Amino acid sequence: MSEHNQRILLASRPDGKPAPEHFKLDVVPVAEPADGQVLLKVLYLSLDPYMRGRMNAGKSYAKPVEVGDVMEGGTVARVIRSRHPDFAEGDVVLSYSGWQSYAVADGATLRKLDPSAAPVSTALGVLGMPGFTAYAGLLTIGQPQPGETVVVAAASGAVGSAVGQIAKIKGARAVGIAGGADKCAFLRDELGFDAVVDHRAPDFAAQLEAACPQGIDVYFENVGGHIWDAVFPLLNDFARVPVCGLIAQYNDTGPRPGPDRLPGVMHEILSRSLLIRGFIQREFVDQRPAFEREMAAWIACGQVRYREDIVDGLEAAPQAFIGLLEGRNFGKLIVRVGE
Numbered sequence: 001m002s003e004h005n006q007r008i009l010l011a012s013r014p015d016g017k018p019a020p021e022h023f024k025l026d027v028v029p030v031a032e033p034a035d036g037q038v039l040l041k042v043l044y045l046s047l048d049p050y051m052r053g054r055m056n057a058g059k060s061y062a063k064p065v066e067v068g069d070v071m072e073g074g075t076v077a078r079v080i081r082s083r084h085p086d087f088a089e090g091d092v093v094l095s096y097s098g099w100q101s102y103a104v105a106d107g108a109t110l111r112k113l114d115p116s117a118a119p120v121s122t123a124l125g126v127l128g129m130p131g132f133t134a135y136a137g138l139l140t141i142g143q144p145q146p147g148e149t150v151v152v153a154a155a156s157g158a159v160g161s162a163v164g165q166i167a168k169i170k171g172a173r174a175v176g177i178a179g180g181a182d183k184c185a186f187l188r189d190e191l192g193f194d195a196v197v198d199h200r201a202p203d204f205a206a207q208l209e210a211a212c213p214q215g216i217d218v219y220f221e222n223v224g225g226h227i228w229d230a231v232f233p234l235l236n237d238f239a240r241v242p243v244c245g246l247i248a249q250y251n252d253t254g255p256r257p258g259p260d261r262l263p264g265v266m267h268e269i270l271s272r273s274l275l276i277r278g279f280i281q282r283e284f285v286d287q288r289p290a291f292e293r294e295m296a297a298w299i300a301c302g303q304v305r306y307r308e309d310i311v312d313g314l315e316a317a318p319q320a321f322i323g324l325l326e327g328r329n330f331g332k333l334i335v336r337v338g339e
Contacts, residue, residue: 125332134162146171307331
């Protein structure tokens with residue numbers, strides 16, 4: 001075919017914050033699918049904090065992207081050519097095609113989407129991995145009960161906004177932590193959080209304590225850093241802490257300065273019977289059908305609302321991703337790659 005495939009590669013591994021020079025835009029011919037494969041034109045690319053870890057060479061729960069390879073990421077794409085019996089030209093699918101405009105994929109790795117059921121971009125957000133992360137992490141680890149206080153960091157993001165709304169559905173009191181007046185107003189006025197605290201406020205810790213007069217029963221951790229420092233003293237006995245992300249620490253190049261606080265933290269975990277559990281959403285794959293059914297129903301009746309932050313053009317992905325790590329996005333960050 002006449003078109004070429006634009007790709008964004010990992011040019012080098014960052015030591016600290018990623019910068020534009022750590023990415024490389026190149027152009028190659030569009031590949032042809034083999035038997036059992038399809039050729040995809042990428043429509044939307046999801047940008048997510050976990051991608052920062054993929055840029056490092058260290059051991060993690062997933063293999064890192066190699067220098068010179070295409071950056072990884074979830075995508076919504078249209079089938080351009082099919083050599084798989086279950087897919088036809090024009091089908092829209094959820095794929096893991098990464099930061100490129102075209103991709104060849106095995107049919108077994110794809111899931112068909114119904115564009116008439118919901119905007120297809122939601123398969124990368126509230127009806128996709130971020131929404132499922134919120135659902136599984138909160139309900140399986142956090143187990144919020146009616147009347148309890150649930151606090152979530154990065155509450156205006158794709159995961160955090162879903163956590164707070166699901167907590168409300170389960171009868172809990174939702175307290176959101178976000179950065180900036182606009183994000184805080186969105187949580188309070190549009191999503192119905194019971195209380196919202198701006199982590200940029202000079203008296204953030206005092207404001208959080210005032211917003212949680214009965215302490216904190218569930219803290220959904222997305223950030224770490226100074227937010228964790230303010231939350232930890234407020235955790236009630238038997239509090240549950242699903243640890244989903246630590247975005248404030250992803251660019252760290254070594255231990256943070258200051259005294260070793262781990263012994264004190266461990267003492268409090270023991271004396272207050274705290275449950276702190278890291279997780280990766282794929283651990284709960286058996287819950288996926290229930291999530292898809294319940295989340296679709298909650299969206300349909302207005303109990304869950306969502307916001308997308310869409311940027312245009314694959315070439316905009318590196319700067320948008322850098323902004324994501326600095327909290328500049330507002331809602332689920334998505335790159336519109338093709339029409």
